[in-house]
Amino acid sequence: MADAVAEVLPAGVDVIDVGCGTGLISGMLTARGHRVTGVDVSVPMLTRAREQRRIAVGVVADAAALDLPTCDAVVAVNVLHVHPAPDAVLSEVGELMRPGGVAVLVWPTDRVSIGRLFQVERQLGRSWGGAVRAAVLRGIVAVPGILARVPHHSDATLAAAVDRSALEVVASRDLHEVQRLVLVRRAG
Numbered sequence: 001m002a003d004a005v006a007e008v009l010p011a012g013v014d015v016i017d018v019g020c021g022t023g024l025i026s027g028m029l030t031a032r033g034h035r036v037t038g039v040d041v042s043v044p045m046l047t048r049a050r051e052q053r054r055i056a057v058g059v060v061a062d063a064a065a066l067d068l069p070t071c072d073a074v075v076a077v078n079v080l081h082v083h084p085a086p087d088a089v090l091s092e093v094g095e096l097m098r099p100g101g102v103a104v105l106v107w108p109t110d111r112v113s114i115g116r117l118f119q120v121e122r123q124l125g126r127s128w129g130g131a132v133r134a135a136v137l138r139g140i141v142a143v144p145g146i147l148a149r150v151p152h153h154s155d156a157t158l159a160a161a162v163d164r165s166a167l168e169v170v171a172s173r174d175l176h177e178v179q180r181l182v183l184v185r186r187a188g
């Protein structure tokens, strides 16, 4: 998925990774020559991203309240679906982008089973054991959010939020039927 994100970004532009977590996507983009500012509400996540040199700069902030300089590209991967106010995040993403800038939004399509995740990992070339480990790990990672009743907005809800935002959809596709990738730009 990180490859799919990187492929649609213009080469060499500075990127803001909203909800960067430990910087898995940021790290891929940094390795490809982007200068990445990572934003996350979690200090431990950002600390790990910095320690791993996956981001150039780390900013602790809510995705719906970003007070940052504008940039050419924004990515928001697997954060919109858990944010209480995805419309507000999309509005902030729009504000962050310079005119002509782009943003890559990725979210999971509706609840995906561990079995399906296993199949995808196999399609991506993982060994049988590696695919089991990756799929189970993803399942375990989801448990605290379920217990804490973190919201999980559906694919349709997020697609509708993008439609009513000021962002213009350039392309939308699903990744192995488990995630949606939407490329948007700021018109003007």
Ligand SMILES: C[S@@+](CC[C@H](N)C(=O)[O-])C[C@H]1O[C@@H](n2cnc3c(N)ncnc32)[C@H](O)[C@@H]1O
Pocket: 018, 019, 020, 021, 022, 023, 024, 025, 039, 040, 041, 042, 045, 061, 062, 063, 064, 076, 077, 078, 079, 082, 083
């Ligand atoms: C599923 S992880 C995705 C991390 C990373 N984008 C990736 O794909 O590997 C979701 C991230 O969103 C962050 N997050 C959750 N709520 C947030 C909020 N209100 N503002 C900013 N980040 C938030 C979490 O701390 C977590 O790091």
